[in-house]
Amino acid sequence: xxxxxxxxxxxxxxxxxGGSRGLGLQIAEALGEMGARIAITxxxxxxxxxxxxxxxxxxxxVLAVSSDVARPGSAAALVDTVLAHYGQxxxxxxxxxxxxxxxxxDHPAEAWTKVIDLNLNGLFALTQEVARRCLxxxxxxxxxxxxxxxxxxxSPPEVLRAAAYHASKGAVVNLTRAxxxxxxxxxxxxxxxxxxxxxxxxxxxxxxxxxxLLTRLTPRGQMxxxxxxxxxxxxxxxxxxxxxxxxxxxxxxxxxVL
Numbered sequence: 001x002x003x004x005x006x007x008x009x010x011x012x013x014x015x016x017x018g019g020s021r022g023l024g025l026q027i028a029e030a031l032g033e034m035g036a037r038i039a040i041t042x043x044x045x046x047x048x049x050x051x052x053x054x055x056x057x058x059x060x061x062v063l064a065v066s067s068d069v070a071r072p073g074s075a076a077a078l079v080d081t082v083l084a085h086y087g088q089x090x091x092x093x094x095x096x097x098x099x100x101x102x103x104x105x106d107h108p109a110e111a112w113t114k115v116i117d118l119n120l121n122g123l124f125a126l127t128q129e130v131a132r133r134c135l136x137x138x139x140x141x142x143x144x145x146x147x148x149x150x151x152x153x154x155s156p157p158e159v160l161r162a163a164a165y166h167a168s169k170g171a172v173v174n175l176t177r178a179x180x181x182x183x184x185x186x187x188x189x190x191x192x193x194x195x196x197x198x199x200x201x202x203x204x205x206x207x208x209x210x211x212x213l214l215t216r217l218t219p220r221g222q223m224x225x226x227x228x229x230x231x232x233x234x235x236x237x238x239x240x241x242x243x244x245x246x247x248x249x250x251x252x253x254x255x256x257v258l
Contacts, residue, residue, distance in 0.1 A: 018096030032060030180246030196252025220253030
């Protein structure tokens, strides 16, 4: 097989949570450009509509489904909708996430639950549903969990105080390894992307407040941009990554090496 063929995604269906903006939309563009048919999901219909129009303008076939993946029972309904439209799911990108900024001693219990329910519990419920109904029966598939460098280590307190976010993303890092170990022999790879600071609705306030420090702590000297996740997402979704399994790859301009 030629190298270009290894990266092609024609004939495959990718389901991307949190796909209406930010990193999820960037990944949707990348996988769609390589030929995948795309299903994006998020809570807000107006943001989904804008994202769908943006992807369709690029010639990408896309289904937009409003869903709250943190809500118990939502995974089955979401998979039902995607299967009714496309008939298959080959790639799952777990990107939906939330954070809550607070000193650890003051972190509200309800905020802890909200973050864990979306970032970890909802992620696992959807992964389990897609694996059980689609990937395991067909004996192949790709799962990409978007974690964070906050799941690989602590953050400087002057930049980010978010105990629930760190805990949830650290759990996703190890869940990625556990699922890779269980399902790798059944044709499914499970890998993680751990972004550093990218311009997004969730991160822009932190970047604005701590821009000088973050730039100094990043060997590349800048935050992540609109193209910086695309190559890795395509790699991990494609046949080119067949022997990459259980890895959590930082995309942070080198911040995590310091």
